Amino acid sequence: MSQKTSTMTLKDKIILSIAVLMCVFAIVIAKQLESALLPPIKRPEIAINVTWPGKGVEEIQQTLVSPLEEVLNGIPNSILMSTTVSASNASINLQFQASTDMQAAYLETLNRINQVPSWPSEVPAPTVTNFASGSSASLASMMLISNTSATHSDFIHAFENYLKPALSQINGVQHVVTSNNPTQQRVEIILQHDKIKRFGLSITQIQAQLNTLNDSSGDYMYLGDRRYALHFSGQKNFSELMSLPIAYHSPSLIKLSDIATVNQRTEREWLFSSIQGKRAFYMYFQSVPDVNVLATLAQTKEVISRLNQGPLAELDMELVLSRDDSKAIKSAISQVYLSLLLGIILSSLVLYLFIKQSRFVTLIFISIPVCLAAVVLLMYFLNFSLNVISLAGMALSIGLLLDASIVAVDSIEQKRRQGETLNQAIVSGISAVKGAVISSTLSSIVIFIPILLMQSPEAQLFKDLAFTISAALLTSLVSALCLLPIVAKTLLKNTPHQHQKPSGVSPAYHQIIHSKPIALSILVVLIPIACLIVWQLTPQTNLLPAAKNRAVHAYISFQDPLSPKATQAHIAEPILTRLAQQQSQGNAPQYDLSGLFCWEGFCLLYFYPPKDWHYDSFSRWLKNEIVHDLPGARVTVVQEELLRLVMPNAGVSYLDLQGAELSTLQSAGQQLLRHLQNKFDGAQIRAVSELSNSVARINFTPNHPALLRYNMNLNDLNLHLEALTQGVYLGRFNSQGQNLPFYLKIHTAEDLKTLLSREITIENVGLRPISELTEAEFSVAPARLNRINQRSVVTLSLAPPANISQSEFITAVKQETSDFLAKNQLSKVNTTWRGSADQLDEFIKEFSSMFLMSVLILCFLLRLSLRNWRQTAAVLLSMPLAMLGGMLCLRLLGLATHQPLDIITMIGFIILMGLVINNAILLINQYDFAMQRGATQSAAIVQAISIRKRPIFMSTGTSIFGMLPLMLLPGEGAEIYRGLAAVIVGGMTFSALFSMPLMAALLSRTWYRELSTPTQPLATSTS
Secondary structure (H helix, E strand, O other), rough: OOOOOOOHHHHHHHHHHHHHHHHHHHHHHHHHOOOOOOOOOOOOEEEEEEEEEOOOHHHHHHHHHHHHHHHHHOOOOOOEEEEEEEOEEEHHHHHHEOOOOHHHHHHHHHHHHHHOOOOOOOOOOOEEEHHHHOOOOOOOEEEEEEOOOOOOOHHHHHHHHHHHHHHHOOOOEEEEEEEOOOEEEEEEEEOOOOHHHHHHOOOOHHHHHHHOOOOOEEEEEEOOOOOEEEEEEOOOOOOHOOOOOOEEEOOOOEEEHHHEEEEEEEEOOOOOOOOOOOOEEEEEEOOOOOOOOOHHHHHHHHHOOOOOHOOOOOOOEEEEEEEEEHHHHHHHHHHHHHHHEEEEEHHHHHHHHHHHOHHHHHHHHOHHHHHHHHHHHHHHHOOOOHHHHHHHHHHHHHHHHHHHHHHHHHHHHHHHHHHOOOHHHHHHHHHHHHHHHHHHHHHHOOOHHHHOOOHHHHHHHHHHHHHHHHHHHHHHHHHHHHHHHHHHHHHHHOOOOOOOOOOOOOHHHHHHOOOHHHHHHHHHHHHHHHHHHHHHHHHOOOOOOOOEEEEEEEEEOOOOOOHHHHHHHHHHHHHHHHHHHHHHHOOOOOEEEEEEEOOOOOEEHHHHHHOOHHHHHHHHHHHHHHHHOOOOOEEEEEEHHHHHHHHOOOOEEEEEEEOHHHHHHHHHHHHHHHHHHOOOOOOOEEOOOOOOEEEEEEEEEEOOOHHHHHOOOHHHHHHHHHHHHHEEEEEEEEEEEEEEEEEEEEOOOOOOHHHHHHHEOOOOOOEEEHHHHHHEEEEEEEOOOEEEEOOEEEEEEOOOOOOOOHHHHHHHHHHHHHHHHHHOOOOOOOEEEEEEHEEEEEEHHHHHHHHHHHHHHHHHHHHHHHHHHHHHHHHOHHHHHHHHHHHHHHHHHHHHOOEEHHHHHHHHHHHHHHHHHHHHHHHHHHHHHHHHHHOOHHHHHHHHHHHHHHHHHHHHHHHHHHHHHHHHHOOOHHHHHHHHHHHHHHHHHHHHHHHHHHHHHOOOOHHHOOOOOOOOOOOOOOO
């Protein structure tokens, strides 16, 4: 039959122009989209931090923490309050229910903090961080090194005058933090004890004079016709301060310089930091909410380059970026881009193998760029970022985008083979499959509704995935129904229809259709066995994928806390010496950067190897040559988790021991820690709490009769003791524009005997030794206190060894802990779990509910699409085989690499349900179509399989090969989405292979022979 020339109408031209413009705009806008490793994770947590330099753990606990905990207790929707108290500082972390209005909780927290009574004047107000706003704990870290022997003052000068002003101006940086080497200064007036003793001066007398060193103002005074403001000068600079009269001692005044010296120093001793073997000044960024990591780090590198070429070069210093997250993020994103490109190529090849005509392949392929462009535009306008999850969603969608177009083109070709003109075939072909395409696409999209309803913090990872796949499928539907017919008028204008021979049906299908025993055996055996195997093959679970970064960490924990000097002498310097020897001997493996940080309880040694490296050999070298035989230390070497760049505590669980006295908890913690470390070799198990009272201190016990005899009280005694130790706080001192804390103290005694023998001046009494007023003895105290919900706890942190899932590890640890406590008669000690262990349990409960909801939604949607509940049940019965395929593929993948069932992989099973039912829907619709036209039951089944087999294999093949690169390509970040891709690939493969035999067995039963009154089905098919 001759074909009438197909021309485009004005409406067609407008639609085509819109599609072209979308692609152009998407190319431009894609460069402006923010790039990140993961979507922003907004945790329902609020952190409160307080600092009080020079104060011990117990005083901070009693004076600051307890009042704070009291007012913060009972904030609406708070579920946990965890507190850590150490010398000079404390932190309180409030965790809330996932559905909490965190802005209201933040305001309520601020309001309650303002209600704390009697907050000490010398203590700064608490700092409050709302992690639900998108704030990040850390963004990047840097090290300032000097090529000369720079002093602390030199580093502080460079930081305050050059680094801090420049780095603070970077977009995305909230604070530049120098916690390891604080720059905060304090002014100390150090009294010479023998001189104040000679002059008969008391601490109270000297303090009274120094407390007046503040400028003040009065009212106004009129002299003549002019009004003058009154100003009373009290502020002194250092030189004036030394000349300040303190007392009159006949025949002359006693100046401060006669009895004291003035010193300015940092508030705390610096901890050890180094990079590339050089001692360094360490700093890191705290980011603003929802920071653009790559843009901030790019600007940071520019600023560092300018500083190194400018003022730091003149000081013979260099600033080095010691942690650069952008490398790992770019590498992971590039990996997904590669998978996306390969998926497009493979899907196109599969199409060509089926169709073997370039015009038909091009017609179907057009949906890919148009749909991806639409997704990019929607991401831009709805403020989504280009991250590993959203890009993986696009890559997973590649094959799915073609499904609607494949069905539409196949329908058009069937109409052309029946003799219709091109225009008639396009109209009737699209009309014939419109219902089926809409039904199958909506079923795939609606399945994401339960995912979006999940409220746990980890569920935020899925929203980008759900959005990109749903947006891609929806635009593919629009493309197939609106754009494809327009393009088909041009591409197929001079192309003859495909002379396709009717697809034959395998004799096996005839046996299934005509043999009742075979059909029943398939239904009775296959489906239950599939469910049983899925249950048995379900692997152990992880909270998050075990994605690895190209970095090696050696955690060096101390059996006993060490001072900064001891840490440097016994841990840091031996490590740096060994590294230098290995480098000079040529025995060290290649690495781009190495650094070392030390804290009170442990050190972290890290390396960034080059691209071509092997973790096992690097780890052996590190253990055998660098960190072996460190005195009093336990070393664990691990490859860094990639997800910890954005989720610092990912994969870490916390075991809290509580319910007994602190000494009992510490003893139990010591024994349990050693037991678990010996039992689980390779696991990262360390004490978060102090397991012994290791801080040496002097306990002063007042002599109350002596105090009463000399008309003194405890405050008077404490004032003298503070002056003999950390100093008496006087207020703030203005030094060169800096407002510094101001302390009065007596020159430190060499030993306790000398301290107690010192005499103090008591008014109306004279000189009396300290030993007469108080007794003193040596004791030990904890360096850190941990509290959960206002109760003291001892906490251990646990991370599983490599190649062991989190659920398996935690289950074993719980059993070992229970057995150990029972065996050692520690029944009073209770255990609770936090972190990943608790989060995994909560997620599995929520996931189970969402999975059930997804099945119910599918039932409802299928019932609307199909003619009766029997057909709905037939479609649902096709899902166990797909689940079996997904689980088998996941376990096969686990034979080649460690692949537990993490939460992202679990979501793959929900997505799979919405995809695999499409094949069953197409078969049932075609079966229904034939039955309503008078075909016998067996003939209708054969016809449905014959007509639908080719498009089912074609669409499934393009989907599988489009996702295959995500599953198979190795590289940084591949573990994040590899399990998800494996589940969908395996499930769709089994669906393609077994859905037709299963449906043949089901539809051959007498339950499906009878037809109700014919109705217009949602999906009709061509003959």
